[in-house]
Amino acid sequence: MRQIIEGILIAFDSVRSNKLRSSLTILSIAIGIFAISGSTSAIDSLNSSVSRQLQEIGEYSFSITRNPKVSFSIGFRRFARRKPITYKLAKELQSELTTTSLVSVENSTTTSIKANTGITSDPDVEVTGVNEYYFTVNNTPIEDGRAISMEDVFNKQSVAVVGNDVVVKVFNGNNPLNQTITIGSTNYTIIGVLKSKGAVMGQSQDNVVIIPITTYNEKVNDNRFSSVDITIKAFSKPELIEIMDETTGILRSLRNVKPGEENDFELLSNENVSNQFSTFTSFISVFGAASGVIALIVAGVGIMNIMLVSVKERTKEIGIRKAVGATRTTILFQFVVEAITMCQIGGILGVSISYVGLLLLGHFTNIEIVFPINSILLSLLICTVLGSSFGLYPAWKASKLDPIEALRYE
Amino acid sequence: MNQPIIEIEHISKVYEMGSEEIFALRDVSLSIYPNEYVAIMGPSGSGKSTLMNMLGCLDTPSSGVYNFKGLDVNEMDDNDLATIRNKEIGFVFQTFNLLPRASSLRNVELPLIYAGESTTKRKQRAEEVLASVGLQDRMGHKPNELSGGQRQRVAIARALITNPAIILADEPTGNLDSKTGVEIMKLFHDLHSKGNTIILVTHEEDIARHAHRIVRLKDGLIESDEKNSQPTYYETI
Ligand SMILES: Nc1ncnc2c1ncn2[C@@H]1O[C@H](COP(=O)(O)OP(=O)(O)OP(=O)(O)O)[C@@H](O)[C@H]1O
């Protein structure tokens, strides 16, 4: 232990006295570790954010959207010419499906609302038009009052279910049931309050107003070509596969997709998200590992070089140490520890840079960042291996020096 | 008298220079007893440093027997030699051989690091020895912040720190002016009077006269080995 500390102290000393060479070497290690740890921590963070999305979709559910919700592949342009998935299309699909399932349809926008308390909200409230299956399929329980019913949808009722944030913000936390809110120029009676979901990825899930989709299509967004999101819930895995097949068939014929052409809509289930996702993560890891390994080999050669020069320059020092009783093993150990220390400095730098990078990424993309414990451990390991393997030869050379000749060296 | 610390018999050291063989030492025999104060003299190239390095276990003879405290040094491996250098021998060099970037304190505690001593013990002992050579207020100075005489004191403190059986000094005053040289010789005088065993290489008669026994080398051979009946004497401080 004492030897390790001593080695580390000597290492810092020699790093300080060979500033340029050391900083170049440390930099190349930092780059290598950055590439490797950056990609592993990015994958960690993506994994956790994707698994949350998968949870939201639910085990036996899949959703149908015009454009991919989570896209890991490049080429957004081809989605722009797709026909919308209208509410009308959703209803046709619903009536043609033969397998038992729940078909939830939703469309949403963000706007401001006004309550009969006189308070107007910020324009950040998510107003969602839904059908009666929305609550079951999306696992959105009601805390108080009732949900949107089939009759509400059929009769285009002006009723609303609100989230907890809305209660707090425009009703000052008072019971909002049977109160009214105004969206645009329409008044809605509040019939229910959602159970609070809290925040996901830093965004509150409770700042919502839910109304019948028919009302939504008429009053909030009357653009007939606006696309809705459809989520279908089956009751078992085989049924899920069956419904997905059936849905694909029905949608292709309703949307006149010719045989051999690609689907002009997206089916998103647990499985194909994981598939897409693993293609993407393996791309990141291969790329990260490849560039990391190259950088680390360069760094390793750098370490070896700086250590060889350092052994040469410090021949006299080695002679002195041997003269006062350092054994070969001690000298070998000292130089290996020195190489490892230099690598670790680079490693810490690399991990820090990649963590800062990730935090920035998280800040701009809403992907929640996982503390990169994996990549820290990985970096510790890599740096130790790198330092000891590339530092071994110079250290061995140092340990073999003859004390008298080393002392005579000028 | 009691057992010799150092006992060499028929030691030779040969350097091969191409086809030529250079005898740095030829058939040298010598015994050094506890608390002796020996000066080794001789002209340049006579083999003084070669002999000292061998006695200090830094170098190995080409032939002959070397017993250190009764143990055969030729039988020892690298680790044993390192241990002897660490624990039993304090070497003082003409060129000081201090670590240039380390403070006096760190230079002095270096042997204890390799002896596996704890940090606190090391520091305490190093301060003690530095004080004993009169450098209590120069602990944090690096070698280039010290005078030549002070550097040699640091080197002597380093040689003393493990309480070695013998102190070997190869021209310790060679790089110093005569006044500073005398101060260093006073220090050796004190060490000897406290019971240390000292071997000192010099080619200055003035310096050699401090010792109680003078060995003269010439061309790798012992020319003479005599008692010095009237060594230069200092009042012990
Ligand atoms: N590594 C070596 N290779 C070849 N010859 C050597 C080597 N080291 C010493 N010698 C030779 O051995 C002889 C003795 O050298 P040594 O250094 O012991 O002399 P010295 O008495 O200490 O001289 P000085 O008073 O100048 O220091 C010299 O002739 C020298 O040239």
Ligand SMILES: [Mg+2]
């Ligand atoms: Mg010499």
